[in-house]
Amino acid sequence: MSEPMIKVEGLTMGWPGPAGAPVILQQDATFDVARGEVFAILGGSGCGKSTLLRYLVGLESPLGGEIAIAGLGRPNLEVGRPPFGVMFQSGALFGSLTVGENIGLSLEQWTDLPYEAIAAIVLAKLKLVGLEGAENRYPAELSGGMKKRAAIARAMALEPELIFLDEPSAGLDPVSAVELDQLILTLNKVLGLTVVLVTHELPSIFKIAQRCIMLDKETKSIIATGDPCELRDHSDDPRVRDFFNRRPRSV
Amino acid sequence: MTAADRRSHRPSGQPRLSLIEVFPQPDRQQLSLSGKLIFAEAGEIWTDVSARIATLEKGDRIDFDMSRVDAIDGGTMALLVHLRSELAARGVRAEFAGAGADVQALIHLYRGDIRASRRVRQRAESTFSQLGRSTIHFFHELRGILGFLGNSVLAAVGLLREPKTGNWKQLAPTMERAGADAVPIVVLINFLVGFVMAFQGATQLKQFGANVYVADLVGLSVTRELGPLMTAIILCGRSGAAFAAELGSMSVSEEIDALRTMGFGPIRYLVLPRTLALMLVLPLLTLLGDLVGIIGGLVVGVTSLGLTVGGYLSETQKAVSMWDVFSGLIKSVIFAIAISVIACQQGMATTGGAEGVGRRTTASVVSTLFALIIIDAGFTVFFHAFHL
Ligand SMILES: Nc1ncnc2c1ncn2[C@@H]1O[C@H](COP(=O)(O)OP(=O)(O)OP(=O)(O)O)[C@@H](O)[C@H]1O
Ligand SMILES: [Mg+2]
Numbered sequence: 001m002s003e004p005m006i007k008v009e010g011l012t013m014g015w016p017g018p019a020g021a022p023v024i025l026q027q028d029a030t031f032d033v034a035r036g037e038v039f040a041i042l043g044g045s046g047c048g049k050s051t052l053l054r055y056l057v058g059l060e061s062p063l064g065g066e067i068a069i070a071g072l073g074r075p076n077l078e079v080g081r082p083p084f085g086v087m088f089q090s091g092a093l094f095g096s097l098t099v100g101e102n103i104g105l106s107l108e109q110w111t112d113l114p115y116e117a118i119a120a121i122v123l124a125k126l127k128l129v130g131l132e133g134a135e136n137r138y139p140a141e142l143s144g145g146m147k148k149r150a151a152i153a154r155a156m157a158l159e160p161e162l163i164f165l166d167e168p169s170a171g172l173d174p175v176s177a178v179e180l181d182q183l184i185l186t187l188n189k190v191l192g193l194t195v196v197l198v199t200h201e202l203p204s205i206f207k208i209a210q211r212c213i214m215l216d217k218e219t220k221s222i223i224a225t226g227d228p229c230e231l232r233d234h235s236d237d238p239r240v241r242d243f244f245n246r247r248p249r250s251v
Numbered sequence: 252m253t254a255a256d257r258r259s260h261r262p263s264g265q266p267r268l269s270l271i272e273v274f275p276q277p278d279r280q281q282l283s284l285s286g287k288l289i290f291a292e293a294g295e296i297w298t299d300v301s302a303r304i305a306t307l308e309k310g311d312r313i314d315f316d317m318s319r320v321d322a323i324d325g326g327t328m329a330l331l332v333h334l335r336s337e338l339a340a341r342g343v344r345a346e347f348a349g350a351g352a353d354v355q356a357l358i359h360l361y362r363g364d365i366r367a368s369r370r371v372r373q374r375a376e377s378t379f380s381q382l383g384r385s386t387i388h389f390f391h392e393l394r395g396i397l398g399f400l401g402n403s404v405l406a407a408v409g410l411l412r413e414p415k416t417g418n419w420k421q422l423a424p425t426m427e428r429a430g431a432d433a434v435p436i437v438v439l440i441n442f443l444v445g446f447v448m449a450f451q452g453a454t455q456l457k458q459f460g461a462n463v464y465v466a467d468l469v470g471l472s473v474t475r476e477l478g479p480l481m482t483a484i485i486l487c488g489r490s491g492a493a494f495a496a497e498l499g500s501m502s503v504s505e506e507i508d509a510l511r512t513m514g515f516g517p518i519r520y521l522v523l524p525r526t527l528a529l530m531l532v533l534p535l536l537t538l539l540g541d542l543v544g545i546i547g548g549l550v551v552g553v554t555s556l557g558l559t560v561g562g563y564l565s566e567t568q569k570a571v572s573m574w575d576v577f578s579g580l581i582k583s584v585i586f587a588i589a590i591s592v593i594a595c596q597q598g599m600a601t602t603g604g605a606e607g608v609g610r611r612t613t614a615s616v617v618s619t620l621f622a623l624i625i626i627d628a629g630f631t632v633f634f635h636a637f638h639l
Pocket of ligand 1: 015025043044045046047048049050051052089
């Protein structure tokens, strides 16, 4: 089997606490993401899913453990162009730039394409996420769901082979959410794009995710790894079954 | 409206609480609540219940009898549950008793039926430890700023090697905002500085008949000290604050993180163009400030000291050397770096939403003013020591 796209070993996430000892968010996380896979990160609110993404893309340095992306070790954001696109939970569009400029920014920086070519790519990406005609609007003029979609288009701008999406369909209407799932599946099938996504939408997990991990806040660890449908039906961990069957946690 | 008035507005018209000793044991008391406990009267309920339970001591036991409560809302229940855990912290066991199904559900919702946890009270910090903490905080911030300065120098060196990767597009608009737009205020303030100084100096110099030396006084202090410093302070208030707020709101909305994941180093992309813009603009503004400061002195000299324009200007020329102006400009370049680096560092260190942006912007202006004065004093000592 070829080398995994992402390899995480013994990752410990945390930050310096008030009393000197670090506050640990997740301890000793180990998993990998194969090339061309749709991989979901699941877990309750506040368990550290978005934080895990920050570690994976190299925004934070781990307290312990190893991360390797495309066999290259922990991404170094200081040199060169990162081999992935990222969509943040809040969208994080640049407020001083129009939607079109947001998407075109990294094309301008990292390619030699002439202006018209960049404009054409921007339009194509906007079409992909169903935002035709929004290229000259500023992020402040968009709705929450439109911002998310613009952020996905921005993450896709440089045709990365790996993309991180933090709750892409939260705040979208059901139809757009299904269309987005469809889009992710298509990109995955046609381009072989590896997708790592955080989501709470159970139907979309079962439909698009080939594998998943589930983080747990209390034990600060990964409590399940595998095919979500499989886990739903056959996991022997009650917390995992409760999550997939939308049952409230027993106190 | 007094408490008694409020009491009379109560629908039932009678006191709500009664303290009844029902159990034979001397250590168990019962606090009976009745009627409708609504949040609008929560203040009164709080005061009453607190007063009744104030005398309880460690080892006592009290039951809140809820059997005659017709209805209670969430806020009031939250207060009762809070009082219960307060009692637990004092070692008094308190339980809700006799509640009907509806009330019991609410008790459960607010966790009034599980063991009350003893909360550790935080003691107020002593002056000594506050002092220590702010000292540590100061050095922490200082280290942050110096580290940031180091990173900026590294980024600048990297940019010199690969000039193509710079964000040159941002340079001109930043220079316009920081420079051209600041001209009116720089002119006004520096004119007034020259004007006021000449006025104050004139009253003294007149006594010695040394009127013409007003030109020396104004010319030297404006070019060596006040022109560069005043202009830098104006720029700190205008552009420094703007940089800190801009970068601060970009930090809290994860825009800086997004930039980094796109391979744009925020220092190279955001900080260097701003710093370079200020380094180009501040000396020019300082030169302008020097000029209008001297003009401010000239106006006083001509109107109230009986000097001629030619006389004043030739005296200024005699007193002020090329080096006096130039040393001021050197200072202003260093000031520009300090303003931009501190503002950007503070902006990028922002956490905690809109309030954090405000706090950091304030902190950035204060730290910058402090740094400007320190740098200025350093230059003065340096120039003096080397007889420059
Ligand atoms: N550097 C840090 N300093 C302090 N707290 C932090 C830090 N990083 C993460 N946290 C905390 O870690 C917790 C996990 O946050 P995170 O955003 O990863 O949760 P999440 O799983 O994405 O939740 P949600 O589903 O609500 O988005 C939060 O309580 C957050 O405040
Ligand atoms: Mg999150």
